[in-house]
Amino acid sequence: MKPYFKFVLISASMWISIWNPLHGQTETDGLWMPKRNFCGGLIAGASSWTHYWEGTLHRNNQNIGTLSSSFLMAMGNYGVGENTNIIFSLPYISNKASAGTLAPQQGLQDLNLSVKQYLGGRNWKGSTVGLTAVGGVSTPLSNYVADFLPLAIGVRSRTLSLRLLGDLQRGKFFATASAAYVRRASIEIDRTAYYTTEMVYSNQVIMPDVFTWMVRTGYRKDPDHIVEFFVDRMNTLGGFDMRRNDMPFPSNNMEQTRIGLGAKWALGKQGLSFMGNVSRVVAGRNMGQASAAMAGLVWQFAVPRKTKTYN
Amino acid sequence: MKPMHNFPSTQSALKALTKNNLRSKRKLFHMRNTILMAAFAALILLPTACKKELEQENMQFPALEPLRSDTGAGTWKTILLSRPDQIPVAAPVAVTSPDYRLELQEIVSRQERMEETDEDNLKYWAAGTVLRWNEIMRELVAKYNLPPYQNPDGSYPFPDANNPLAYPYFPFANPPYAARAYAYASAAVYDALVAAAHYRSLYRRPLPSRTNPKIKHLIPVTGDWTYPSDDLTAAGASVAILSLMFPGEQDYLQRRLNACRDAILLSGTCSRSDAAAGEALGRGVAAVFIARARTDRAGASAGTPALWQQLEQKAIQAGETPWKSLETPPRPPMLPAFGKVKGFLLDSLEVVNNRPPAPPSVHSEQFRKELAEVLQYSLNPTRERVAIVHFWADGAGTYTPPGHWNAIACSDFVKERFSEVRWARNLALLNMAMFDAAICCWDAKYAYFNPRPSQVDAAIKTHTGVPNFPAFTSGHSTFSGAAATFLAHVVPSRAGSYKSMASEASVSRLYGAIHYRSDIEVGMNMGNMLGGMAVQRALTDGAE
Structure with missing residues (x-):
């Protein structure tokens, strides 16, 4: 269980899933799978919000009540080389509102695939620092409806992302900082005209790109024993505000700042690790103020080399 | 056995300290630089690659x-x-x-x-x-x-x-x-x-x-x-x-x-x-x-609290379940006196005379059947049906169903190459038919004040927002029947398409689980009648 799973980007109310909510599992940590090792597992989580930001106005909505989201995600990380990992994740998401009449939504969301490449590192004044680049793609795996926020399970945009990550370890203390640019492709919706700040006659919606950063720090005895605090921030580069008492739209100007606590602990030597975290959105725009918790179980094993077999 | 942890930041630092590893270090260093440069180049290119532009249908219209x-x-x-x-x-x-x-x-x-x-x-x-x-x-x-x-x-x-x-x-x-x-x-x-x-x-x-x-x-x-x-x-x-x-x-x-x-x-x-x-x-x-x-009575169409209560009482006296707002807090019904607004094709007496008979009583077998059908569509959405619901939803924040039919008409009129005055005449008759459709539909809604399916059965979750007014008849169906019937007259080559579009718009409200079958069928008939009146006028206005 080398990789420290960072479920942190799981912003569970999925209107919140501005970019793929589960994007970046292990993409935001400085930890690695050894060559020819595979680590895979399941992570489950839930989140909810009753307040959201309509533009910058903080409000609730009695016709939504509490929006709850839960997910189950399969993920895996394989070490193709000492310095190169391939990571995937695939979430199944379920959203529902406690009030109003709108039907709940559920389904497979987006497949994320990323390549994490260690670029180099050195000892520096008694600390070890390293630099990593992570390139990722994501694409929707089912034909879910994006234009039904806040119940939609995602926004359907195919993405291309690049993250640069710096990691520092000093004794049992660590700090990791990273920032990513997420390029988002236009999406298609089921109607041929919609209003943003003007009328648009198309079934295509241009999605603003996303910039995100994250800092995490705490105790890291080794890659299997971690307790950390994190803060992350994401914002779309453009987009428009919801109008007064309007519904959200996939190309809204979305922002979110979140804080959280996480831990990872390996049990024995069986290749099994537990992990979990809790988080809370503390600031936002055109998104729900979600509180979230999740927990996962992952298993790591060495993939045997190919050997000849004789019948 | 669990393998050793591989923690490159530590490992490579160790590598760097090993003198006899200089060659591989240089090689690695070179490779890292290449990757680093590629990463930075990608970071710069990513935001600018493939400029995002929309091709909007209405911006392609020729002179x-x-x-x-x-x-x-x-x-x-x-x-x-x-x-x-x-x-x-x-x-x-x-x-x-x-x-x-x-x-x-x-x-x-x-x-x-x-x-x-x-x-x-x-x-x-x-x-x-x-x-x-x-x-x-x-x-x-x-x-x-x-x-x-x-x-x-x-x-x-x-x-x-x-x-x-x-x-x-x-x-x-x-x-x-x-x-x-x-x-x-x-x-x-x-x-x-x-x-x-x-x-x-x-x-x-x-x-x-x-x-x-x-x-x-x-x-x-x-x-x-x-x-x-x-x-x-x-x-x-x-x-x-x-x-x-x-x-x-x-x-x-x-x-x-x-x-x-x-x-x-x-x-x-x-x-x-x-x-x-x-x-x-x-x-x-x-x-x-x-x-x-200024004198068409639209100004008074929101009604008063006294009127809202009166509508409720009337439904109760008829032995029916009166409509209730499904919003929280309950919102007053939308424009309950709009049925009294003066239209262009019918006068107020004709509106009342053309009012359809009451929808199935909530106590009737027919009603139970129709309610069960709505529940069925609520529970079993297909992606195709949801697409139809959303295509025709035209709810809050949109140009509304009449606006959608204007958009449909305009796309076709462009191809027909009408003169400006013929454009205006066709849009006038189209919109007069839909205005009168709104009046007749709203007259029926508030004459019967019947509940939406979700009000009767809370298990009915909807695939689009529930409009804040009674169910019978369906506005979408009435608007669409009126529009399709009239448009078929001015663009006959598209008559079949208009008819199927109107049917789809109409049934989208049943698929969305916000209307009963009676609402959409009676609404469609009412709309067809109003579209027919616009056609009658078209036949005698000197333009044909």
């Missing part, structure tokens, strides 16, 4: 080049004007006059120093003035089609026409409001263009290029006479009606009017006095419609 010029439209039957010359237009100055020659010189010099933005503006308006003002109206409807947020005490504020820019903004451009706005604007533009055609034939002022050959025609020319300009007549009438319907948008409308005038003056088909006379005529004709709009 309007009518198949028929319809120069005889001055004799077509008007809607409110008693005669085409009811609004006087003074005779133009002679083409030999110095004033007029100066006007033409202005066109020449404007054409000589045309800029790219002028070209874009000209290209936009060249597709048709009636079309573009219809689009502007749709945009304003979408902008204002949002239900007001509640007061702290749980009551709801009502928009105030005298204070349109204070929240809640005036108007709340819901479907009945929008249907009325589309109808008034379209009908006024039509009457104004009939009047303009009358005066053009009367005064016979030639095209500017006939007097000053240096003037080029930058858009296709229709007809030989230009006073008053039909483009500016349509614009003047549109701006006047839209200023009434969307009083907070005066500045915006003035900007669009200025852009329209700039384009038409630049086109070489119209002089400044042609434009001014057209704009004044348009506004004058619009004033006739505005006077009627």
